Amino acid sequence: MTDQAFVTIKNAAKSFGALQVLKDINLTVERGQIVAIIGPSGSGKSTLLRAINELDPLTSGEVWLEGVQVNKTLPHRQYEAHVNQVRQDIGMVFQHFNLFPHLTVRGNITLAPRMLKGLSEDEANKLAEEQLAKVGLAEKIDEYPSRLSGGQKQRVAIARALAMKPKVMLFDEATSALDPELVEEVNLVMKQLAEEHMTMIIVTHEMDFAASVCDRVLFMDQGVVVEEGPPSVIFENPQEERTRNFLRKHLSR
Amino acid sequence: MGLDFTVVPDYFGMLLLGMGWTVAITISAGLLSFFGGILFAVIALYGHWALRLPFRAFAFLFMGTPLLLQLFLIYFGLIQIGIDLPAFVAGVIGLGLHFAVYNSELIQASILAVDKGQYEGARTLGLSRGQTLRRIVIPQAVRAVIPPMGNNMIALLKDSALVSVIGVAELTLAAQQAISRTYRPFEFYLAAAFCYYIINLALEAGLRRLERRIAASR
8 A cells, every 4th residue: 555645644543541642643744745733732743743753653543654654563673673764764853852962963963874874984974064064053063962052952953864864854842942042043944944845744832933834734632633724724714713722822922 | 116118118019010910900800890880781671581580690699798708709619610710810800790780780770861862862863772772872871870980990999909818919919928028017008008099099080081071972
């Protein structure tokens, strides 16, 4: 079974014990599309994002990336090998950056390409320089993460994910942990990726950013997609009461 | 009979040789305890139960019995089952394993304290569990325990005096030999103590440098 769409999520459900956090979610993302997932905390939006790369595997349902099922049922060893392989195609950026503090910026970026793609030291260094230049941090290549600001850390984390040449990038509240004045530099990098037609799925609390960058917005609440559509509809003319309530609280801030 | 330190310089060479052996034992056993500690920590946390259970018994044996007894067992006891180790090797194994068990406790706690985000960051890039452990978790866990592990190294240096009883000509035994010729225990034990102090200062300076070097990468 293959699908036309680039990323497909079918009948996704997930429970933690008796708590059902995702209920029958369907989502398709075309190549180059940028989708924002918004919603109150506890709505399941991060869980959905983390299901895409098997960080939080679904209880039932399917996740497909370019004709490959990500959450295949396989014997343990084969499953591990499969997941390690598909994750190379799925970049992820976290709220708390998750940079490796014991490695320099260069080490953070070159580790996975060298270990998993067999790049030579020279190739990996060149790659690190390119990716850092892209996020505007070429001069920080030999710094340790502890010497960087939050915004710089997040840009390095984006460069690290991009160095694996992923097919899709997942952003899990990438700017939520940043001081307000540092948000913009990360948003700029994400906008630049959007202009390069990187496929992106973005969980965010920033409605302005979602409205200006994304092709499509999903509003989630209590484990279901309440409403989805282009930002112009979701933000300016939402059809569902729950969406209106959420936006009223969020936009009035 | 008064104190007479003028005899000490005559045995300077002997004491210096003893110091050399003490340093050699401390470094060898220290390295064994470092890498052994990492290995034991991984076994204790991630090993198959068939490996983990014997390891627990082994760890209990090393933590719950006197080091002196362990040295006797390794040096004199093992001969009976055909394992005749040179005294130096037996001393390094005894000291090294003893402190490896203590280091392993530190490293285990430190591995468990590594942030969950570190695993997620690494696994998301496509690293396997083993690669994540080897390249991300253990290096961070080890950096975090350098200061308390340094204390274990200082304890190891002092406990290295125990291997004199199985005949390794380290500093304490060298002092005893000098005493048996001169009958001047106070002077030579004090001289030996001074030598230990010198080694200790060097060890602490080394540890401080190491801590400073890793400070940025934590």
